[in-house]
Amino acid sequence: MKVAVDQELCDGYGNCVMNAPEAFDLDDNDKAIVIADEVPDGDGAVERAVVGCPFNAISTH
């Protein structure tokens, strides 16, 4: 599956990087960016990143 971060909603708290460092990083403006083109379906770490985002800024499809 693919992962996307809504940059408008993201407030740079970095929980996604803590949960799934292979999929997310923070850029120099403290906004989350996706660094993996594709992650395995049902990837537990990415699922935790989705629910662990304080602003529901992460989606998967």
Place this chain on the structure above:
Amino acid sequence: MVGAGLGGVRTAQTLRRLGHRGPVTLLGAEPSLPYDRPPLSKAGLAGERPPVWLATSPELSAAGIVLHTGVTVLSLSPTTVTTSSGSFSYDQLVIATGAEPRRLPVPQPPHGVHVLRTLADATRLRQVLAAGSRLVVVGAGVLGCEVAATARSLGVEVTLVEADTAPMRRLLGAGLGERLAAVHRAQGVDVRCGSGVTAIRGDSAVTGVELADGTVVPADNVVVAIGAVPRTDWLRDSGLTLADGVVCDESLRAAPNVWAVGDVCRWTGTDGVSRRSEHWTNAGNQAEAVAAAIVSGRPTPYESVPWMWSDQYHLKITCLGDPADGDDVRVTPLDDGDRLKAVFSRAGIVSAVAGFSAGGAVLRLRGALGKPLTEVAA
């Protein structure tokens, strides 16, 4: 789940996500739907963001989670909880009652003294933060610093009073604390460290705050932000061990079939150290760990790296790991302004990494925790 804040809600949601089939019930004392607390001292207090709901009614019913709002749990037995509106029996119980603001132990007038923990507190406080009014914030921990910053952005005249030598010193150490004090001063906050509050003046409403050194700071409103106390009053006769929180083992279990998560949980780490955390990420992580243990029937030691953040003015302050008093701190400025990263070490071993608007740089150093400082590039 007793307590419908982040810990309770995330436990319920994770139980469902992991396939738990039986009934899931959330009991919460507050009247509203569950909401997120961090915005209450930041954009939410400034009136820039509506409440962030942790779950909506349709989401809860779709997940088969029954939420009872406005229900206060009064006591606990090994099979049942007794509440302000009836009893509920349980097979597994998760204690997620959070913490409540510590009160200032001095006499105070009935109007003008505030605390900030709930949505109702934030709504009330927002109404009195008029531009040009005078606010004294007592306590320069994370919460007090954020309230000072937000109030200042609304044009309020702010004095930040702290008994310790610098803001957020307990978390960040004296060096970064002093830098933070300078940030607040540059924004026009009167930062006064080293003097505790001895009295709040005023008969019916606040007129000022008296400090230990004898000075009186005039005030229209006071926010008391001197820490939080875990909410364990209802557990007094439960037989559980209480010691600044509900005492749990390594897997967050307080007794057979009874667990605790979030601000109320005091657990023993795999390093043998007893801890309690008051941070968002920890509450969510503990909730997921407990839900997983309940669904699998296999409790495992809870392990997670402490991670916190705080928004103050243009700065996002982050801290990864467990800094302690007396750690060596190596600060690297990242620009001509306030951006920096700081590496904390104890006996040459990296204990924590903190940053001012340097979340990415801090997180990229997560592999350095527990390693020799000499292995960390400057």
